[in-house]
Amino acid sequence: MTGPSPLLQSLPEAHRTRLLTLARSRSFPAGCRLFDEGGDADRFWLIRQGEIALDLHVPGHPAPVIETLGPGQQLGWSWIFPPYRWHLGARTLDSVETWEFGAIEVRELCVAEPGFGYELMKCCAAVIADRLQATRIRLLDLYAPHPGGAG
Template sequence: MTSTLKITSLPSAHREHLLSLGNDVRFPAAQRLFVEHTAADRFWILKTGAVTLDAQLPQRRRAEIETLGSGELVGVSWLFPPFEWELGAETLSPVRAHEFDASQVRSLCQSDPAFGFAVSQWVGRVLTRRLHATRGRLLDLYEFAARA
């Protein structure tokens, strides 16, 4: 994943404002952060550790889509209705992160248009990248299954 998708790609004033809203959290390895089709009421920016995004495929185990690391956004569904996770996420290692209350950040985005635009543009770029990664991973999985 390119650095343009990390938190550092937000303009510094907006980045600092967003980070000031976060709470420091820690998670052990192998902890589910969220599962598909549940309420997306928070999100995280990783400080240390790794998180894998996955998708539950019909009649199969979870398919790993992408691995995220330091400075990356975990969760994009919190910004867009219906505010439900489209993927799942699990820690691969112990994780330290900034955790954000989604409704608080959405409210700030509405009340501060410049902040809202910057955050929306950043999340939109992350979302676009994740859609490409998901599509590529699912095509790989189905190609493998067709050969088996």
């Protein structure tokens, strides 16, 4: 991992330790489809090594890559909100090492320990805001009219 996860850095030490008790080490080969837009969002990952492309389903077109995530970044926030469906798709660009967290376990911990839940949700909200901004910028880049285009 090139640097600690912002999520882990942001959590107070006791909460970070508590969250990591739920982590499972997972490896994925290059080209592995992790999830598709609309699928069950039942987990999330902290990327330790490798890169993952987030893409968006566009009917009749290849799925454009919206953002590329790498070491230290969190993959997945759709597990937080019902109906727990992925808002984008994801695939590995190379060999990837992660810590994987089961959504049900983490949500139950958030309910059982409100202080933990509040801190975790603040961290996840920052990820959501960043991801939405990146998506907006990428979609503008892909679909906005460009000056000097054919006309």
